[in-house]
Amino acid sequence: MRTVIVGAGPTGLFTAIALARRGHDVAVVDRDMGPQPDGTWDRAGVMQFHHPHAFRAQVVDALAAEAPEVLAALVAAGAELVAMPGPPDAPPRTAGLRCRRLVFERHLRAAATAEPGVTLVRGHADEVLSDRGRAVGVRVDGRRLDADLVLDASGRSGRLGRDRRPPVEGGDCGQAYVSRQYRLRPGAEFAAMTMPLADIAYFPGYAVIAFPHDNGVFSTVIMRSGDDRELVGLRETAAFEAAATAVPLLAAWTAPDRARPITRVLPGGRLYNTYCGQLDAHGAVPLPGLVFVGDTVCTTNPSAGRGVTTSLTQVRHLLALLDDGPDDAETTTRSFDAWCATAIRPWFDDHLRCDAGLAARWAGHDVDHTAPLPPDLIAAAAEVDPSMMRVVGPYLGMDALPSTLDEVEPRAREIYATGWRPSVPDGPSRDELAELVARTAGRAPAAVP
Numbered sequence: 001m002r003t004v005i006v007g008a009g010p011t012g013l014f015t016a017i018a019l020a021r022r023g024h025d026v027a028v029v030d031r032d033m034g035p036q037p038d039g040t041w042d043r044a045g046v047m048q049f050h051h052p053h054a055f056r057a058q059v060v061d062a063l064a065a066e067a068p069e070v071l072a073a074l075v076a077a078g079a080e081l082v083a084m085p086g087p088p089d090a091p092p093r094t095a096g097l098r099c100r101r102l103v104f105e106r107h108l109r110a111a112a113t114a115e116p117g118v119t120l121v122r123g124h125a126d127e128v129l130s131d132r133g134r135a136v137g138v139r140v141d142g143r144r145l146d147a148d149l150v151l152d153a154s155g156r157s158g159r160l161g162r163d164r165r166p167p168v169e170g171g172d173c174g175q176a177y178v179s180r181q182y183r184l185r186p187g188a189e190f191a192a193m194t195m196p197l198a199d200i201a202y203f204p205g206y207a208v209i210a211f212p213h214d215n216g217v218f219s220t221v222i223m224r225s226g227d228d229r230e231l232v233g234l235r236e237t238a239a240f241e242a243a244a245t246a247v248p249l250l251a252a253w254t255a256p257d258r259a260r261p262i263t264r265v266l267p268g269g270r271l272y273n274t275y276c277g278q279l280d281a282h283g284a285v286p287l288p289g290l291v292f293v294g295d296t297v298c299t300t301n302p303s304a305g306r307g308v309t310t311s312l313t314q315v316r317h318l319l320a321l322l323d324d325g326p327d328d329a330e331t332t333t334r335s336f337d338a339w340c341a342t343a344i345r346p347w348f349d350d351h352l353r354c355d356a357g358l359a360a361r362w363a364g365h366d367v368d369h370t371a372p373l374p375p376d377l378i379a380a381a382a383e384v385d386p387s388m389m390r391v392v393g394p395y396l397g398m399d400a401l402p403s404t405l406d407e408v409e410p411r412a413r414e415i416y417a418t419g420w421r422p423s424v425p426d427g428p429s430r431d432e433l434a435e436l437v438a439r440t441a442g443r444a445p446a447a448v449p
C-alpha cells in the first residue's frame with residue numbers, strides 16, 4: 001500500500017518505520033529542514049522541540065516493539081533507561097527514558113531515513129487530494145503525491161485537515177512555561193530525585209520541575225498561571241537565575257559547582273489541552289483513507305509528560321487495526337475513532353479537571369472536598385494513605401485510565417475533610433517570587449565560568 005504521512009515528528013517517523021516494515025511504501029512529508037551538519041536543529045514549527053521531554057514506559061515499549069534498534073541507538077548515545085521503584089519482591093519495571101527530544105528525534109529520523117520503503121519528502125503539504133469520495137494523496141508545494149492511505153500526523157499546530165473535522169474541543173490549559181537546559185560539570189551527578197523521570201514541586205501560584213536527560217544534560221522549568229503577568233519576567237535570564245537560586249529544588253540542580261547553563265532561557269508558547277476525533281459534525285467519516293493521528297487527535301498539558309505516550313499508543317492501535325485488515329478505510333477510521341474516545345480522550349478530560357482545579361487553587365480557593373475531587377488531588381492523598389497507591393500508581397504510570405481512581409476518590413475526600421492538604425515545599429511564595437522578578441528582570445545575567 002502507498003501511504004503518505006504528513007509530519008515527521010515522533011508520530012510520523014515512528015509510524016513510517018512500522019508501516020514500511022509491514023510492506024507499505026511510505027512517504028513522510030515535512031516542511032522542516034532536518035538536522036544541520038553541525039548537529040544543530042532549529043525545528044521552528046515545533047515550539048516544544050527544545051523544551052524538556054520525559055519519555056514514559058509506553059514510549060520505550062513502543063520502540064522495543066517496532067524499532068528496537070532505535071532504542072539501542074538512543075541508549076548507546078547516552079539516553080538512560082530508568083526503572084520504577086516497586087515492591088521488593090516484584091521484578092523492576094521500566095519507568096521511561098531520560099533523553100532530550102533533540103536526541104530522541106534525531107535517532108528516530110535517522111532510522112526512518114535508513115529504512116528501505118520510507119522516503120522523506122521536504123515540503124509543505126497544502127491539501128489532501130480526493131477522488132470519488134476518498135483520499136488519494138496530498139499536494140506538496142504544488143506537486144501531487146499519490147497514496148492509498150493518508151495519515152495526518154502534523155501535530156498540535158497542523159492545519160491540514162481541520163476543515164474536514166468538527167471544531168477542536170478544549171483550548172489553552174491556563175499555564176505557561178519557561179525552561180532552560182544545563183550540563184553537569186565533570187564528576188557531578190544529577191540531584192537526588194523522588195520521581196524517576198522528573199521532579200515537580202507545586203507552590204501556591206507556581207510550580208517548578210527538573211528533568212534529567214542524556215549525557216549529563218538536564219532542564220529546569222518554572223510554570224506559572226497564564227494570567228499571571230507579574231511572573232512573565234521569568235523569561236529574562238537574570239530573573240530566571242534568581243528564581244533558580246531562591247527555589248530549593250532548582251537550586252539543588254543548578255548550583256554553579258554542579259552545572260552550567262547551555263541554552264538561553266526558553267519561553268514556551270501557549271500550552272493546550274485539546275481533543276479532536278476523526279468524524280465530522282454529522283458523525284460521518286469525512287474522507288475515507290485519511291486518518292488523523294498523534295497530537296492532531298489529542299494534546300495535553302506538558303507538565304505530566306503524556307504527549308508522546310498518547311501519540312505512540314494511538315499509532316500502535318492503528319497499526320493493529322491495519323494489520324487485522326481487510327476492513328475498508330471507513331470502518332478502520334470508525335474503529336480507530338471509537339478506540340481513541342475510550343483510551344485517549346480520558347487523558348484529555350483528566351487534564352481539564354486537574355488544570356481547572358489547579359487554576360482555582362492558584363487563585364486562592366481551598367480544596368472543595370464536598371465535590372468530586374480532581375485526579376491530581378486524589379493521587380496526592382496517597383501520601384496520607386499509602387494503600388491508595390495500589391490504584392494511584394497505575395494511573396500515574398498511565399497503565400490504568402483516570403476512571404480507575406473512582407475507587408479511592410471517597411477515601412481521598414475523607415482525607416481532605418480532616419483538613420489535610422498536600423504539603424507545600426520550601427521556597428518563596430508566589431508574591432515573593434513576583435517581587436524577585438520585579439527586582440531582577442532586565443538586569444544583566446551573571447557571567448558563567
Ligand SMILES: Cc1cc2nc3c(=O)[nH]c(=O)nc-3n(C[C@H](O)[C@H](O)[C@H](O)COP(=O)(O)OP(=O)(O)OC[C@H]3O[C@@H](n4cnc5c(N)ncnc54)[C@H](O)[C@@H]3O)c2cc1C
Nearest residue numbers: 007009010011031048053054125155294295302305307308
Ligand atoms: C512545552 C511542551 C513540553 C512537552 N513535554 C512532553 C514530555 O515531557 N513528554 C511527552 O511525552 N510529551 C511532551 N510534550 C508533547 C509532545 O511534544 C507531543 O505530543 C509530540 O510532539 C507529538 O508528536 P507529533 O509527531 O504528533 O507532532 P509534532 O511533534 O508537532 O510534529 C508535527 C510535524 O508536522 C510538521 N507539519 C505540520 N504541518 C505540516 C504541513 N502542512 N506540511 C508539512 N509538514 C507539516 C511539523 O513541521 C512537525 O515536524 C510536550 C509538549 C509541549 C508543548
